[in-house]
Amino acid sequence: MRRIFFFYGLICYLLSVLTVFYLVGFVTNTMVPKSINSGVYTPVWYALLIDLGLLALFALQHSVMARRGFKSLWTRLIPAPLERSTYLLLSSAALLLLVWQWRPLGDVLWDLRGTSWAPLLISLGWLGWLLVFSSTLLLDHLGFLGLRQAYDQLRNRETPPPEFRTPGPYRLVRHPMYLGFLLAFWLAPVMTLAHFLFALGMTAYIWLGMALEERELERSFGDSYREYQRRVPRLIPVPWRWLPAEAMAR
Numbered sequence: 457m458r459r460i461f462f463f464y465g466l467i468c469y470l471l472s473v474l475t476v477f478y479l480v481g482f483v484t485n486t487m488v489p490k491s492i493n494s495g496v497y498t499p500v501w502y503a504l505l506i507d508l509g510l511l512a513l514f515a516l517q518h519s520v521m522a523r524r525g526f527k528s529l530w531t532r533l534i535p536a537p538l539e540r541s542t543y544l545l546l547s548s549a550a551l552l553l554l555v556w557q558w559r560p561l562g563d564v565l566w567d568l569r570g571t572s573w574a575p576l577l578i579s580l581g582w583l584g585w586l587l588v589f590s591s592t593l594l595l596d597h598l599g600f601l602g603l604r605q606a607y608d609q610l611r612n613r614e615t616p617p618p619e620f621r622t623p624g625p626y627r628l629v630r631h632p633m634y635l636g637f638l639l640a641f642w643l644a645p646v647m648t649l650a651h652f653l654f655a656l657g658m659t660a661y662i663w664l665g666m667a668l669e670e671r672e673l674e675r676s677f678g679d680s681y682r683e684y685q686r687r688v689p690r691l692i693p694v695p696w697r698w699l700p701a702e703a704m705a706r
């Protein structure tokens with residue numbers, strides 16, 4: 457059984473990584489056959505209904521299943537070491553459904569192609585993706601994607617509880633991964649109505665998810681996390697806070 461469980465964890469891990477790579481192509485309108493601005497054109501009201509429904513489904517699945525209360529119920533049905541892998545399997549399914557069924561809405565809110573803004577927006581958008589990937593790698597890539605838990609059960613050992621850490625960009629903002637997603641979703645040289653709707657929906661979800669996540673981080677790490685909240689801004693880096701205290705006093 458342990459080998460089968462590990463294989464399941466591995467498949468979920470690979471599926472999640474591939475889904476995120478597809479999402480990069482979907483949002484940037486590059487490399488993939490179905491992007492945020494392509495697909496079947498339908499009446500606007502119908503496209504809005506489908507797209508909002510897909511965003512709501514993803515947000516609901518992704519935030520409800522990440523909550524502590526839900527996890528303790530859920531792990532009565534599935535083995536605890538596979539909880540994270542199953543969460544990611546269902547998150548990938550919700551995202552792939554969104555990508556597959558997403559309806560384009562062609563009205564253009566801004567089109568900065570050919571202006572000097574375009575290269576700046578494209579570069580900052582890719583910087584956002586880089587921030588997403590580097591943040592998972594620095595914090596706990598294998599743990600977030602469930603592979604550590606699946607491997608530990610294969611070796612018949614307990615996975616230690618997550619530690620509070622502040623590597624690299626976590627010293628500048630508390631949520632670099634979410635900051636990366638916001639840059640990647642918003643900074644596009646061409647903004648169609650469909651892209652705008654996606655960016656708006658994801659921003660609302662990130663805002664809510666961030667508040668719920670911080671509540672649980674406070675419960676898990678107590679004063680260390682509260683002190684971190686006082687010292688480090690949520691999303692927007694504040695350069696003067698990077699100066700040493702003596703320089704600030706001068």
Ligand SMILES: C[S@@+](CC[C@H](N)C(=O)[O-])C[C@H]1O[C@@H](n2cnc3c(N)ncnc32)[C@H](O)[C@@H]1O
Binds near residue numbers: 621633
């Ligand atoms: C998808 S990650 C997002 C991390 C962070 N919100 C960000 O935007 O970079 C969510 C997981 O990271 C964990 N997490 C967030 N900040 C953390 C920190 N400083 N140390 C350890 N775990 C953290 C949360 O408990 C949650 O399980």
